[in-house]
Amino acid sequence: MPDRIYNFAAGPAALPLEVLERAQTEFTNINDSGMSLLEMSHRSQAVENIMADAESDIREVGNIPENYHILFLQGGASQQFAMVPMNLLSPNGLAEHIVTGHFAKLAYQDAQKIGNIRLAASTEEDKFSRIPSPDQYRLDPSADYIHITTNNTIFGTEWKTLPKTGDVPLVADTSSNMFSKPININDYGLVYAGAQKNLGAAGVTLVIIRDDLLKRSPDILPSMFNYNHHVKSKSAYNTPPVFGIYILGLVMKWLKRQGGLESMQRINEEKASMLYEVIDNSDFYKGHANKSDRSNMNVTFNLPTPELETEFTEYAASNGMVEIKGHRSVGGIRASIYNAFPLDGVERLVDLMKTFEKSKG
Ligand SMILES: *Cc1c(COP(=O)(O)O)cnc(C)c1O
Numbered sequence: 001m002p003d004r005i006y007n008f009a010a011g012p013a014a015l016p017l018e019v020l021e022r023a024q025t026e027f028t029n030i031n032d033s034g035m036s037l038l039e040m041s042h043r044s045q046a047v048e049n050i051m052a053d054a055e056s057d058i059r060e061v062g063n064i065p066e067n068y069h070i071l072f073l074q075g076g077a078s079q080q081f082a083m084v085p086m087n088l089l090s091p092n093g094l095a096e097h098i099v100t101g102h103f104a105k106l107a108y109q110d111a112q113k114i115g116n117i118r119l120a121a122s123t124e125e126d127k128f129s130r131i132p133s134p135d136q137y138r139l140d141p142s143a144d145y146i147h148i149t150t151n152n153t154i155f156g157t158e159w160k161t162l163p164k165t166g167d168v169p170l171v172a173d174t175s176s177n178m179f180s181k182p183i184n185i186n187d188y189g190l191v192y193a194g195a196q197k198n199l200g201a202a203g204v205t206l207v208i209i210r211d212d213l214l215k216r217s218p219d220i221l222p223s224m225f226n227y228n229h230h231v232k233s234k235s236a237y238n239t240p241p242v243f244g245i246y247i248l249g250l251v252m253k254w255l256k257r258q259g260g261l262e263s264m265q266r267i268n269e270e271k272a273s274m275l276y277e278v279i280d281n282s283d284f285y286k287g288h289a290n291k292s293d294r295s296n297m298n299v300t301f302n303l304p305t306p307e308l309e310t311e312f313t314e315y316a317a318s319n320g321m322v323e324i325k326g327h328r329s330v331g332g333i334r335a336s337i338y339n340a341f342p343l344d345g346v347e348r349l350v351d352l353m354k355t356f357e358k359s360k361g
Pocket residue numbers: 011075076077078079103104149151152153173174175176194195197
């Protein structure tokens with residue numbers, strides 16, 4: 001067994017080795033406290049500092065101004081499917097969803113249980129292989145908000161240009177491409193992301209919400225489901241997921257050392273284009289996503305038969321490349337190459353794809 005393997009998992013996903021090693025060094029004794037972070041009160045100054053530090057690093061990395069609040073919540077991105085309408089939908093209001101993948105559909109379905117939701121567009125008929133173009137949907141200017149999923153983890157598509165929503169707040173599930181490139185937070189009213197794809201470890205959900213939206217949260221909501229309540233208590237109404245927040249903070253510091261989001265975008269584009277080039281120059285590999293909508297995070301493709309796909313997956317594993325099988329719902333191959341996935345791992349996969357095609361194609 002090699003010490004570290006190339007892990008193409010879609011989430012939880014590979015983390016920067018430097019982050020893991022730093023956490024390891026500090027695991028039993030953090031900041032000379034004589035204890036592990038896991039053993040520390042969330043009301044202690046030390047933990048408050050870790051949370052404040054993570055927040056300020058997120059602000060710096062993402063260029064997030066003060067009129068946006070940063071929350072560290074639990075329940076995964078999936079809990080946000082319900083929390084968004086619970087907080088942002090007015091009593092007789094309407095919200096619109098654009099459904100471009102599996103999680104987008106779940107978000108739409110859960111939101112419908114809360115209130116009045118309109119399906120503005122769906123690309124399900126095309127097996128979620130594309131993002132709708134602006135002429136394929138019409139948005140209601142009186143909607144309370146519009147919900148999209150910026151990167152479709154399972155199908156490998158990504159919004160390249162955001163829908164124009166005018167004064168209607170745009171809400172986005174950014175779980176699988178958050179901080180993979182610069183983000184203009186002013187384009188959004190709210191974004192949320194489960195950390196385990198591109199930001200850190202499972203257990204913490206990053207929510208960034210614009211100040212003016214907080215007044216929408218109805219007082220009748222139970223505290224744990226109320227954004228306004230979480231903002232007032234600085235994400236510490238109850239015990240926050242301290243360790244996950246700490247890891248997220250370390251990942252932010254790592255991102256800064258990489259040169260920030262512009263550098264990250266450049267590297268991510270380079271990594272993804274290496275794989276797409278193999279796909280585009282081959283009749284053997286067939287990409288799932290429309291070329292103009294392809295994700296830089298999740299590269300999805302098929303081989304001529306499911307049997308060859310299984311063989312390819314096994315061949316990859318025997319060469320130290322794991323978790324490359326497509327999601328159980330769609331099959332095929334998916335290489336998830338988030339920020340932390342190293343360039344040399346992508347080079348290795350490119351070589352493997354070429355070798356495999358030569359022997360089987
Ligand atoms: C993984 C994923 C989710 C689900 O995240 P959880 O944190 O497991 O709830 C939601 N949306 C997208 C886009 C995802 O990739």
